[in-house]
Amino acid sequence: MTPELKGFLLFSVLKMLVVFTAIMVTVALLTLMERKVSAWMQDRHGPNRVGPGGLLQPVADGIKNFIKEETLPGFAHRWLFLLAPALAFIPAATVIAVIPWGAPLPLDVDFTLGPLGRFTYRGALPLAIADLPIGFLFVVAITSLGVYGISVAGWSSNSKFSLLGGLRASAQLISYEVCMGLSLVPVLMLSGNVALGEIIGAQQAGLWYVGPLFLSFFVFLVSGFAETNRLPFDLPEAESELVAGYHSEYSAMKFSLFFIAEYANIVTVSAMVTTLFFGGWDIPFTRWDEQGGALQTLATHVAFLLKVLFWVFFVMWIRWTLPRFRYDQLMALGWRFLIELATVYLVVMAVAIHVVERVLGLAEPRVAALVYTGLNVALGYAVFFVIDRGLIIRGSRQQAERAGRAPARPPRVPVEV
Amino acid sequence: MAIGVKVMRRPERDVSYVRATLKGMALTFRHLLQPKVTMQYPEEKSAEGWRIAPRWRGTHRMLTDEQGRAKCVACGLCPTICPANCIKLVPGEDEEGNRYPLIYEIDEFRCVFCGYCQEVCPEEAIHVGVHYENAEYARDRFVYDLERLCAQTHAVSTLWDPADPRGE
Numbered sequence: 001m002t003p004e005l006k007g008f009l010l011f012s013v014l015k016m017l018v019v020f021t022a023i024m025v026t027v028a029l030l031t032l033m034e035r036k037v038s039a040w041m042q043d044r045h046g047p048n049r050v051g052p053g054g055l056l057q058p059v060a061d062g063i064k065n066f067i068k069e070e071t072l073p074g075f076a077h078r079w080l081f082l083l084a085p086a087l088a089f090i091p092a093a094t095v096i097a098v099i100p101w102g103a104p105l106p107l108d109v110d111f112t113l114g115p116l117g118r119f120t121y122r123g124a125l126p127l128a129i130a131d132l133p134i135g136f137l138f139v140v141a142i143t144s145l146g147v148y149g150i151s152v153a154g155w156s157s158n159s160k161f162s163l164l165g166g167l168r169a170s171a172q173l174i175s176y177e178v179c180m181g182l183s184l185v186p187v188l189m190l191s192g193n194v195a196l197g198e199i200i201g202a203q204q205a206g207l208w209y210v211g212p213l214f215l216s217f218f219v220f221l222v223s224g225f226a227e228t229n230r231l232p233f234d235l236p237e238a239e240s241e242l243v244a245g246y247h248s249e250y251s252a253m254k255f256s257l258f259f260i261a262e263y264a265n266i267v268t269v270s271a272m273v274t275t276l277f278f279g280g281w282d283i284p285f286t287r288w289d290e291q292g293g294a295l296q297t298l299a300t301h302v303a304f305l306l307k308v309l310f311w312v313f314f315v316m317w318i319r320w321t322l323p324r325f326r327y328d329q330l331m332a333l334g335w336r337f338l339i340e341l342a343t344v345y346l347v348v349m350a351v352a353i354h355v356v357e358r359v360l361g362l363a364e365p366r367v368a369a370l371v372y373t374g375l376n377v378a379l380g381y382a383v384f385f386v387i388d389r390g391l392i393i394r395g396s397r398q399q400a401e402r403a404g405r406a407p408a409r410p411p412r413v414p415v416e417v
Numbered sequence: 418m419a420i421g422v423k424v425m426r427r428p429e430r431d432v433s434y435v436r437a438t439l440k441g442m443a444l445t446f447r448h449l450l451q452p453k454v455t456m457q458y459p460e461e462k463s464a465e466g467w468r469i470a471p472r473w474r475g476t477h478r479m480l481t482d483e484q485g486r487a488k489c490v491a492c493g494l495c496p497t498i499c500p501a502n503c504i505k506l507v508p509g510e511d512e513e514g515n516r517y518p519l520i521y522e523i524d525e526f527r528c529v530f531c532g533y534c535q536e537v538c539p540e541e542a543i544h545v546g547v548h549y550e551n552a553e554y555a556r557d558r559f560v561y562d563l564e565r566l567c568a569q570t571h572a573v574s575t576l577w578d579p580a581d582p583r584g585e
Contacts, residue, residue, distance in 0.1 A: 037449070040448070040449045040453075041445045041446075041448050041449050042448065043448055043451055043453055043454060043455075044453060044455055045453050045455050045457075317442060317445065317446070318438075318442070320445055321438070321441045321442050321444075321445045322438060322441065384435045384436070
């Protein structure tokens with residue numbers, strides 16, 4: 001092996017170890033954060049008995065889950081039942097490989113490690129484990145594999161609640177996969193690349209894509225919630241109807257693996273929202289972070305983590321604000337609103353990009369981005385203030401009206417208080 | 418659609434889901450920053466606006482006289498009136514002819530905390546107490562003997578006063 005290859009392998013393994021460990025610890029802490037945030041939003045204190053301010057609660061939970069009894073229902077399909085938690089966890093852990101955690105670190109090292117020989121690394125070390133040229137396509141592809149874990153868990157448990165949870169999960173994840181993919185096409189059109197590093201570069205040159213592609217951001221965020229099975233879309237586990245949905249029959253660490261997968265997915269979605277729409281590791285209002293250097297890498301890394309933390313908080317914030325959707329509402333939102341919205345938006349942005357770049361010939365990326373932002377403000381107004389009148393979520397009322405079962409809406413009478 | 422599905426009427430055309438969501442998020446965020454009202458129970462036993470009622474009827478307490486002896490004269494009224502039959506009383510008599518309880522036990526598991534024993538006691542000896550922390554490691558620890566009843570120090574209940582039915 002050449003010293004260059006060995007250096008590349010060494011740093012890749014190091015990055016894997018660091019990122020995997022950090023993600024596992026973060027996931028543990030996120031369970032605490034979830035409980036704390038939910039408590040604060042309900043005017044409670046949350047867990048505060050284990051360690052200072054409850055900080056060691058995840059450790060206690062972990063120990064509890066390790067020493068709990070592993071149940072294996074006699075009526076379950078043994079191998080699939082054992083395989084399902086891994087099937088849920090592996091895609092969640094795999095996607096994290098492509099997330100760019102900071103600006104590339106300039107390295108120039110050449111050293112010898114005893115019997116292993118000489119290692120060299122020259123040039124910028126990307127802070128993603130694998131700086132894949134296919135970027136977010138990889139994320140979309142692998143996250144959609146997560147549905148196997150859930151539906152296999154639901155089926156192999158051989159229990160009606162689990163099965164219903166698994167069925168719901170498959171339907172829901174497949175539906176929202178479409179919206180998610182469609183919402184990412186404008187990102188590709190605007191940046192001209194799918195590699196995450198290039199997208200961040202395009203955002204640094206222009207504006208963060210949350211402005212120029214606001215509706216894409218909205219669709220991506222909503223389908224991200226659905227993809228991670230988070231409230232208001234946690235139909236697969238809907239405890240009020242399905243006991244615990246697809247993981248009803250699981251206990252101890254097998255149950256924990258589903259939990260870890262869910263939180264790892266939250267981190268992934270937050271990181272993807274940050275990368276695609278909030279400039280990734282870009283620090284706003286300065287070009288200092290683009291110069292490259294160890295200090296810049298550290299600063300951009302912190303900036304990225306802060307943005308991800310905000311979006312993780314946002315996910316929890318939504319969870320403790322909104323009630324769960326009914327199943328037909330969930331499907332109606334996906335198929336009757338989000339897919340149409342994403343498709344129309346795709347066409348509109350394609351025309352807009354053509355007009356701005358070819359007809360008007362605006363070469364300066366900032367100016368072009370401002371034009372798109374203006375267009376998006378108008379579109380956003382149209383969607384959220386004009387169309388969003390009972391159309392985003394259509395309940396079963398229309399079906400009932402069509403069937404002539406529900407009486408027509410009574411006139412609204414002001415009630416005297 | 419299945420038979421008997423109840424269709425809720427919702428004012429669909431008059432609401433905006435996105436704006437309603439934003440309103441809800443503003444509400445939850447305000448609560449996130451609000452001071453918490455939880456009383457941290459084992460550390461904190463009384464808080465603003467929270468006190469245990471003086472009429473609370475909890476586990477019993479036997480009052481004692483100046484010599485530290487139980488005020489009870491073993492008249493037998495409390496085991497007689499007790500609806501749960503939880504008081505065990507064996508009376509004794511000393512050389513001067515004073516009656517005293519040889520055995521006085523209350524089974525707190527059988528007790529229904531009606532407070533009749535306190536009401537009926539002519540010597541104001543047995544009382545139900547303003548007390549609620551009764552956890553024990555063994556069931557038989559819930560049979561309180563005379564020594565234990567005398568050793569209790571918590572406040573005693575004022576019971577319900579017909580002249581002041583609302584406790585004012």
